[in-house]
Amino acid sequence: MTLLVLLCATLLAVGATLAVVRAEKGPSMLDRAIALDVVVAVLVAAIALESAVTRSAVAVPILVVLSIVGFLSSVTIARFAAVEPAGEGRVLSRAEAAAAEAERHAREVADDEAEGRDGVDRAEGRDASGEES
Amino acid sequence: MDSHTWTTVADVAAGACLLGGSFLAFAAGVGVLRFPDLLARMHAATKPQTLGLVLVLAGLALRIRSAPAVWALVLVAIFQMATAPVAAHLVGRAGYRTGKVPSETLVVDELTADVRRAEAERLGRAGTPPVDPEGTGGA
Secondary structure, three states, X not given: OHHHHHHHHHHHHHHHHHHHHHHHHOOOHHXXXXXHHHHHHHHHHHHHHHHHHHOOOOOHHHHHHHHXXXXXXXXXXXXXXXXXXOOOOOOOOHHHHHHHHHHHHHHHXXXXXXXXXXXXXXXXXXXXXXXXX | OOHHXXXXXXXXXXXXXXXXXXXXXXXXXXXXXXXXXXXXXXXXXXXXXXXXXXXXXXXXXXXXXXXXXXXXXXXXXXXXXXHHHHHHHHHHHHHHHOOOXXXXXXXXXXXXXXXXXXXXXXXXXXXXXOXXXXXXXXX
């Protein structure tokens, strides 16, 4: 019995870990949503395994709640899914994030200087420069 | 067959169910990591969400063996089966709309044909002649 429980727990842990790796790699948000759905399913299975080992029904309400609300995250993400340019969905490395931040800062400084020069054209200038959303 | 035998049988069956459900969760992890595109990953992800969950809950029910808890577990299975397709439908639709489903990898692609036909009808109603790029004659 102990061996069986250990085997089940190992399978669940490896499955959840692989799904988390996919959530990190991801290329798009939808892939991440699916991977995290798998993590929720593994979580439900793990709670059920723990209840089965201890023969207690204490955690059953947690399973009910997880099965009701578990799908809301991927529905929400799917609602806001947009076309992502290639490479956009990647997690940036520390150096890349610093470079992007420096570029953004430089652009803001340039915008501020432009505003200082001709305050009249402020609205049009902001529109034309494609303000980062 | 006394009651002791029956509890042993129930425990063994519960162990088998739990092992099967855990294996499906593991298989889903492997599939989600290794499959090449969005729809294949969705296919892998559904395994622990329905069959795997039902197996694990059956194992838990065989271990607990008390009526109120078992009814709650039936409720869990029903809710999961009612909500998982909603999420899958919306994720698949969003994936199609944002171009993450390459249509050359599909064996059957009814949605693209439907979208083209609807577009052609819309253009036809607007005054321009209807376009039928597939040459299917609206079939």
